Amino acid sequence: MKKGKDENTEEQILEAAKNVFQTKGMDGARMQEIADKAGINKAMLHYYYRSKQLLFEAVFKNVFSLLAPQLNAILNDDSSIEEKVKNFTFNYISFINKHPYLPNFIIQELNRNPEFILQMKDSKGFPNLAKFKEQVAREVEKGSIKPISAEQLFINILALNIFPFVAKPLIMAFSNVDSKAYNQLMEDRKTEVADFIINSIKNT
Amino acid sequence: MKKGKDENTEEQILEAAKNVFQTKGMDGARMQEIADKAGINKAMLHYYYRSKQLLFEAVFKNVFSLLAPQLNAILNDDSSIEEKVKNFTFNYISFINKHPYLPNFIIQELNRNPEFILQMKDSKGFPNLAKFKEQVAREVEKGSIKPISAEQLFINILALNIFPFVAKPLIMAFSNVDSKAYNQLMEDRKTEVADFIINSIKNT
DNA sequence: AATTTTGTTAACCAAATGGTTAAACCGTAC
């Protein structure tokens, strides 16, 4: 058996599929384009993944598994909330630079088919608020941060970090900046967003 | 001429198209489905709008024209920044309840085709930061708010208000809440978000 | 009333698309 080549083909398909699905979405993606990008015959896609739907699901799970650890960094780490906010905010931009299409892809496809995330909720490592909730309650009681629900704080952290990338075309148009200036804005946010959040919740 | 029916048909097509395009996106939308929803023959779509692309552009402009005034409320109104933040945050939820698919539609389609917004930038009423920039600079100098660039503040306001709706499936999964609890979270944000922002920027 | 213009439909068309199949290929074991 040419085992080496086997796995290679399957991997090449997944890479090409990630590329195409993330930029075009499920509906906009074409099996032929994926095959071309992978440098193989279209029939191979079906040989390894059966159908477009199953190939898409393989891609989605793979991509989602990149995002989950990022979120767990803020939910399940042991550092203080202030530290978490600083670290997450700082790291997230580098992460996005490596995977620029990821957040929009996840959001777009989950809105197209919201039931899809249910399949993933069971899997180990799926982000979960339980521990974070306790921590927020503790720090609120201790008085180191102002009263806020863990849910709202988590939403705010995600919003301030993720939204600017998802809405890049809008922001560029409204702010009337070019790609370079936009990148500078994002670079500035590495520290500004954390300050913005901490300013808001820290007790003085 | 059956004028009444004319305009009615054209209007019915646009309504049906808004419905289908907003929920399915350009790639996922089907001309036949739009025709069915409008209760007319598929050929009429082409009679009135020539092609799928042109019908889509008509829809996009129409939808975008709903969003623009919302943003101008925060950019070009004469009230103080604090008032603007409170008003915008409070009003935006009601707006979204009326147009639940709007933010995701705009973001999704602009990411699919970022050049598309250029066509719209010229049109009158397109949101513009100029006035808001002056106001922020003035209030910073006056000392009523902490130093922050107008761009970053604007991004933060948009992010905190829009993101929770765009990422609804994600938030529901992570927070492990049902639709009812999610709606309650959003309802709470009507005031919480404004407080969060003002807490962060207000000088004490 | 006759004619022209506009609105509407059913039937049709060509291209694209996801998917299938049968044969060829090729490394390995016998």
Added chain:
DNA sequence: GTACGGTTTAACCATTTGGTTAACAAAATT
């Protein structure tokens, strides 16, 4: 070397899809 297994391809297929056409209906124009 040849038979066997998984791998790969070219050709093919059925369906979907955006778009067109020709004929018809209803107003508007004369």
